[in-house]
Amino acid sequence: MQISVIGGGPIGLIARTALEQEGHEVRQFDPSTEKPKMSLALAESTLALLNRIGVQLDAGEDLTEILVNEHGLPGSMLLRASECGYPRFGRVICSLALEEALTQHTSDRIERLSVSQVRARSAQHNPSIELSSGEMIHPDLVILADGGRSGLTESLGLTAQRRPFDRSAIMGRIQVDTPQAGRAYERFIGTGPLAILPIESSTYGFVWSLDPAYAERLSQMPETLLSALQQAVPAELGGIEFASDPVVIPLVERWVDQPYRPGVVLIGNGAQTIHPVAGQGLNLALRGVNLLVDALRSQDPDEAVKTAFSQWRMNRDATRLASSSLEALFDRELFPRKLLTSLGMAFGDQSLWLKRKIAEAGMGVIS
Ligand SMILES: Cc1cc2nc3c(=O)[nH]c(=O)nc-3n(C[C@H](O)[C@H](O)[C@H](O)COP(=O)(O)OP(=O)(O)OC[C@H]3O[C@@H](n4cnc5c(N)ncnc54)[C@H](O)[C@@H]3O)c2cc1C
Structure with missing residues (x-):
């Protein structure tokens, strides 16, 4: 099958690699060479897909423990992969290292x-795309992996629902004095959740969700940001210093209810x-890509897109809802709320069943 992939971000690249492995003829387009440097926590389901398509990740660090707590209160929940019956929960990797591993597997450059x-x-024609060079292409399937900012979605008559989080x-990187191998942290620090992810040896990635004006102010005052982070990171990591300049990204929830048209699918x-x-x-997103690649083995493109979406839709809606609920639940600096969630974590920490369920949801494992 001839497939055009629009966009060379992580999802477009992985989809293209998986499709080429299946013998499809893929052309991929993306004008940008500047990619954001992010710390990505890859779940087991993603690692299994990468493994299946022959992509080995040497960079990054396996994630074996996740410590969740309310900053300044005693209750916490420690998820240990070994306790839950797994060697690891996933792997944290820099997005640029992931891209480098992937480009070794694609036949031509983007x-x-x-x-x-x-x-x-x-009824008469295949889907078509027009390139900035003026060339027109008529593949069997167009995969739109443009990140949602190009306007191509709307030009197809599809409407994206939006919910700004305000x-x-x-995000950025820090160097810590006393790294704790394989342990990530999710800390609720009143101003919003702070995730700290081990990337390699003493380097950690951090992502802190907070009020937009405060985020901007902090990004322009590195010393104030460093001292706020020093107070927020767990004491066991010791002293910290910046390993990269911080970057601010506005957060928005955005989704297209039925992300396809005949011959075109959004991923x-x-x-x-x-x-x-x-x-x-x-x-x-990759759990959806995996289903699409499987369905394309036996079905025509339009049937395959519908089958994959119907199998994946519940997972998408549940994950979207869970992520925004977590944000809403842990985002406010209210003492009664903090006390309740802290107690909840202390109780939850006693239940291996609950911890396994939480871990498996994050890993993309259904049990
Ligand atoms: C702070 C933060 C932390 C995150 N952490 C995690 C994490 O730990 N784990 C996780 O699973 N996810 C995480 N995510 C989500 C993850 O980063 C995204 O899901 C992923 O980057 C989306 O990739 P994409 O390829 O869909 O889009 P993008 O990376 O936006 O790529 C789209 C590409 O399309 C190209 N493009 C646009 N328009 C056109 C056009 N007209 N023609 C050709 N090309 C075009 C662009 O140049 C771009 O390169 C995080 C997100 C944020 C914001």
Whole structure:
């Protein structure tokens, strides 16, 4: 089958690699060479897909423990992979290292062209795309992995639902004095959730969701940010210093109810963008990509897209809802709320069954 992939972000790249492995003829377009540097927590379901398509990840660090707590209160929940019956929960990797591992597996480089127009399949014609060079292509299937910002979605007559969180993420890297191998932290610190992810040896990625104006102010005052982080990171990590400049990203929830048209399917952030609190955006999208690749083995493109979406939709809606509920639940600096969630975590920590369920949801494992 001839397939065009629009967008060379992580989702477009992984989809393309998986499709080429299946023998499809893929052309991929993306004009941008500047990619954001992010710390990505890859779930077991993502690692299994990468493994299946022959992508080995040497960079990054296995995630074996996750400590969840309310900053300044005693209750906490420690998820240990070994206790839950798994060697690891996933792996944390820099997005650039992931991209490097992937580009070793693609047959040609991404064509550095923008796509200016997409048309769905009609009764007489295949779907079509028009490139900025003026070339028109008529593949069997168009995969739109443009991150949702290009306007191509709307030009197909699809409408994205939006819910701004009134929150921004400030993210970057820190170097710590006393790293705790394989342990990630999810801390609720009143101003919003702070995730701290081990990337390699003493380097950690941090993602802190907070008020947009405060995030901007902090990004312009690195010393104030460093001291706020020093107070927020767990004491066991010791002293910290910056390993990269912090970056601020506005957070929004965005999704297209039925992300396809005849001959065209949306994947990745273009189909749904969710709150990063649980580190699920990429993992969720790839579970959908996996189903699509499987369905394309035995069905024509339009049937395959429908089958894959119907199998994945519940997972998408549940993950989106869980991520935004976590944000809403842990985002406010209210003492009664903090006390209740802290007590909840202390009780939850006693239940191996509950901890396994939480871990498996994050890993993309159904049990
Ligand atoms: C702070 C933060 C932390 C996160 N942490 C995690 C995590 O730990 N785990 C996880 O699973 N997910 C995480 N996510 C989510 C994850 O980053 C996204 O799901 C993922 O990056 C989306 O990738 P994408 O390929 O869909 O889109 P993008 O990365 O936005 O790529 C889209 C590409 O399309 C190209 N493009 C746009 N328009 C056109 C056009 N007209 N023609 C050609 N090309 C075009 C763009 O240049 C771009 O390169 C996080 C997100 C945030 C914001």
